[in-house]
Amino acid sequence: MLIEKLGVNGKVGVLVAGSTVSSFPTEEDRILLHVAACQAALAITEAIRFRHDTRAVAERELNRIADAIPVMAWSTLPDGRADFFNEHFLTFLGITSEQAAGWGWAASIHPDDSRALQSVWMELLASGMPGETEARLRRWDGHYRWFLFRANPVYSDEGAVVRWYGTNTDIDDRKRFEEEMRRSAALMAQAQRLTVTGSVWWRPATNDIYWSDEAYRVAGQDVGITPSVEMMLDRCHPEDLPRIQKLISNAMNRGENVDVEHRLLMTDGAVKYVHVVLQNIGNNPADPEFIGAVADITERKLAEEQLRRSDVLLREGQRISQTGTFSWKVETDEITFSEELNRIFGFESGRVVDFDAIGQRVL
Secondary structure (H helix, E strand, O other): OOOEEHHHHHHHHHEEEOOOOOOOOOOOHHHHHHHHHHHHHHHHHHHHHHHHHHHHHHHHHHHHHHOOOOOOEEEEEOOOOOEEEEEEHHHOOOOHHHHEEEEEHHHEEOOHHHHHHHHHHHHHHHHOOEEEEEEEEEEEOOOEEEEEEEEEEOOOOOOOEEEEEEEEEEEHHHHHHHHHHHHHHHHHHHHHHHEEEEEEEEEEOOOOEEEEHHHHHHOOOOOOOOOOOHHEEEEEEOOOOHHHHHHHHHHHHHHOOEEEEEEEEEEOOEEEEEEEEEEEEOOOOOOOOOOEEEEEEHHHHHHHHHHHHHHHHHHHHHHHHHOOOEEEOOOEEEEEOOHHHHHHHHHOOOOOOOOOHHHHHOO
């Protein structure tokens, strides 16, 4: 048997040759084996170098692809320690890959989101299942933006997680829009409660109807039940029902707008006055679409009725006592006579009175 080391200091390996010939190895055998060992060492060394070069090229190409992805991309080891960030991620944070490696990147998480994000990440690591969550990251200039974190595991043939790959997608504009919508909705709801006015949407062709919470309260219905035309007409005062049914029919069949005040008869016998406005915003005459509002005007109607009664009582009291009243705006010289005072002075009802006209009646 003859053993020949391959490469410098035998680091590549060894070449072993044997023979049943008793004279083996001869000097010639040794020379041939040495030449073969050198050639084998060169071939193996070249193969290893080629493999390393190919791997380096592949890694560079993979990094270029990762840097070209228009989101922040990253990868971690099975235990969650980060070992790669694409250029978008590093540029956003304003740190190097060395600073971000491991758990270094976590220093950029918003303090209010850190615990929740880490909790979700620990759950994913424990389960080995893909997942996502939302959190804010600090940009290089100190400004925080919202991101959607997505993580997917890569499994070995045995089913163990060998690596995690993930992306961070900027959702800050969406989050701000959602927050603005929530704020607007809260303000709208508060404004509707204060003004006792609900909003409505109605598409007669499909019988789709939307009521805001305040619209339910104005109608005296439970919030959340499916609204319908019949449900609203069911509350309509019997004396007003024919008029309202006609307006609703014209809206459904002709797309006519609705602007009406009428009464609702509540289950406890109370009467409520409402002002309903529906405006057709549909482009197709055969398929009207209405938006509008329903306002509780009970207090206003009762005040108007009280004022009307007071006005009737005042006029009747002046007529019986033959006493008139007037008002005078000094700045404009505007003079207003009551009906009884017009009668006493012999003026026509509704006539504009001035001092000259009054002087002509005074002796």
